[in-house]
Each structure stands twice: as structure tokens, then as C-alpha cells.
Amino acid sequence: MPSADLLKLTISELAPKIQSGQVSPVELTEAALAQAHRLQPTLNSFITILDEQAMSQAHQMEDALAKGDYRGPLHGIPIGIKDNIATAGIRTTVGSQVLADNVPGEDAHVVALCKAAGAVILGKENLEEFAAGVTSNNPHFGAVHNPWDLDHVPGGSSGGGGANVAAGVTFASLGTDLGGSVRLPGTFCGVVGLKQTYGRVSQRGLLVTSFNGDHIGPMTRSVMDSALVLQTLAGYDPLDPSTVPVPVPDYTAGLGVRLAGLTMGVPSDYYFDLVDPQVESAIRMAISALQELGVQTIDVSLPSMEFAGALRIAGMADSVVTHEPYLESHRDKYGPDTLYRTLAGQFVLGKDYSKSMKVQRMIKEEYAQVLQQVDFLVTPTAPVAAPRIDAKYIELGGEKHRVRGPGSGMISRNTSPMNSTGLPAITVPCGFNDQGLPIGVQFIGRPFNEATLFRVAGGYEAISPSRGRRPQISEG
């Protein structure tokens, strides 16, 4: 099979070809590396491309196959890792100058799991500085470009991963999501992005972010692939106290099962209050499509979301504490957006932090009640499609809202609440705006019930207007 065709496949399509010997991990990795180098000047999606390591791993996986040691669906599959996830012996910058020379001694737990499953690590992917924003306009390593329109952002903070998956460079990329940083690149790049339940996947080896709701999650080209990657990542890690010892089910078991009999909740509060008309239209069409598949609809009320703005208060304080040692020694190495957004956190009062935690609890309980009535919730993933790279503001509700830096947060308003509740959420492509930029629909589920989310997302994916669409990249 020509390498260009190989790179268009999904993991679930490739896996049987690798297992049967029809496709070799070495030829696949060579093709992916060639694609990475070809597109790097255009997308700027990597900070480090791991040619030697990737080829070495590919040869190991080929040798393993020859000995009958097939590791599963990720065997020989090239993937990307966001550059804030530790990789042993490989520079891990967190998109910063502060940690430009940081070389971890150990792999993050998720990286170790992927390697054990046979995945080939293609490179470390570009991101927002310190993963603190939604654009991936990195002040030190340059802006990542959206494969669907190079003048637009890929979303952030895991923008390199979103761009690579969409552009046929990696078959999956691991990102991190503290306010939507997997789901926003998912929606802006037209791929599937998963933030599973808090506690489902170990965060050990995730560097320098807030400890308030961070998650490592996959971006993939299909819902099936998302399930396959989560299958590899999920589980209790005794060395990460944030993980929960809940048994891991077979995430692919429900894929393809009819959706009739399920009930979806459509929030009447908050999520549709500030949304671009074209985005809202795409989401309403997705809701109609789900109804045609037999899903019952209930309008649900989430009145406590009126106070959702307070959820960010804890994160502000967390951030300045996380950055404290770097701010003391390397303040001059920060880009202004991250620096001044972070420094604002030093003014958060303790009583307000406590109130933020209580609001988080109040909202969490409200979602728990609503999710007794419905199997899942459906919302726009982002209120807009991808802004231009040079955009300082977006306009919504007749007002201008900052895209990045101090005072920003509008773009992540629909994703960040689930970082506080810890509930699982997945974004699936659901169409395009009139500029040809992707739009994503977000499904939110019950705690530790990613299986139902995959069933719903997979059922919708099969009829989505985005199905089969790929970006045509104009290389510079």
C-alpha cells in the first residue's frame, strides 16, 4: 500500500494489517517520519522529532511480530506525545524556555504504558507555553498552524497533537486537558478528543500544571481509536493518588450498539448562551441526528452554572504556586501571556479559593443529579470555530473577548467546567462553518462511564457530516 494511503488509515484499520504482516511497523514509521518532516515547516507541530528512537522502536516491534509477540492494537503505531509529558532521556520543555534543557530520567506512566503496548513515539509535540492557553501560539517555539486553514489556530494547549492527527502525521497523540486542552484542539482540528473521568488515567510524569483537574487524554481520528488508546492508558496507578481503583471495562464493546433507548440531556442554561450561530446550528443538527437514531431528548436545567466563573479562582491560585520556583529564578524567560496570567494568581484570597471549591462541589452535585435523569449531555465543545492566529479577540454576545493571556477564558467556557466536575467528556467532529473550519460536539457522561460516551460518540460519528473529510494542506 502506498505510504500516502497508509497515513490516512485509523488505528483500528491498521492494527489487523500489522498483525497479519501486511503492513510493517518499519515502513509505517518511515512514512510517518517523512510526513512529519515534510509538514513541520508548514504546521510547526513538533518541538522534537524522534527519528532515531522511533525507527529503533519500529524495528523492535517488527522483530517482536516475527517472534509472535503481538502486543495489541497499538503495536507498531506511530503516536505523538505533548511536550509536557515526561519522556526518559528526551527533552521535555513544557513549551517553555524555563525548561528548555529539561531531560526527565523516567517516562511518564502513560508513555510507559504506550511503549509497553507497542506504540512508536514519533516526537514531542508543540503546545502553548506551560500548557496555559487555547491557541498554541508558542512564544518560544512558534505558532502551531491548523491543517484546515494555516492562518488559524489548531486550539490549545495540545495544538501540535491536534494538528498532527488531523494532518495524517500521527495516528494518535496524547495531550493534556486542564480546561479543554485536548477537546479544543479536537474540535478546531476536526478530530476526536477525549477527557476521561478524573482519576481514570494516571497523571504521573505530567509536568508543571495545576493540580486542580488536569487530565492526560488522547486525540485520534476516530472514536474507536479513542477507545483503543484509553484501553491502554486507563487504570489505577498506586504511585498516583489521584487515580481511582475502578475496574476498566472493554471500551470497544459498546461501539456499534444501537443508540435507541438512550436519553440525552440538552442544557437550557449556560452552554448555548454564548455561541456562534453557525456552531449552534451544527450542534442542533447533531442533536436532531441523534434523535433520528432513537435517542430520547430531555431539556435539563443546570442553574448553578451561573456561578461557573468562580471555578477558575482555584486554578489561578494553583497556577502561581506551581510556577513559584520558576518565577523566582527565571521570570525573564516567560512569555508575557503566561507570565501575567500566572502572576494574577498571587492576589487570590484564601476565602475566595474556599468559595471556589464549594462552588465546584455545588456544580458537581447538580450534574450528578441531572445525570440520574439522562445518560449523557450534549453541548457545543467550543463557542466558536478556530480563530485566526493573529486574532486578539473574538466577538460573542455583542462583546469582545480576549483569545489569550490575562482575561481570556471565553473559548474554554464550555470545556473547563468538566475539569472541575471531573466528569468524562468527548468531542466529535460535527460539521464545518462557512469558512471550512471544523466544529465539534461535546458529549458529557457519568463518572467512570466512558463506555457509554464511546457508544454515543461512535453512533453519531457514523452519520456526522464530517465523516470522511480530511484537510487539504497547502504547504509553504
Next chain:
Amino acid sequence: MPISNETLKAMIRDFNGFEMTDAELELIRPEIDNYLAAVESLDGLDLSNVMSGRLLKVDEGRSSDA
């Protein structure tokens, strides 16, 4: 609910925070304004009976699928 640069500077001085010039304080102003607006939105909201978000309760949501 605006807050003056003098107050912010006093907080930095008295609580041993990170020094900031007037120009830098203006750069963080939008983030501070968002924070103060969020706090203001909580005026009148009784949170006295709400447990901390960090504590687990046995009746959170439905049981897992596992």
C-alpha cells in the same frame, strides 16, 4: 468592584509576593477583573452547607459501568 494598583502593591509587599511595576499591574488587570467579577457573582450565595469539592461522598452520581 475595582481594586487599585496601590492596594495590589501593598498586598505584594505585605505578603511577600512577586514584585510588579504599575505597567505590569495594568497587564494583569483583565485577569484580576475577571476574578473580582467571579467573586461578585457569588454575593448572596449561601455556601455554608456545601461540602468542600475535595471530599468524596458516597452518593455521587450513579454507579460506574464497571
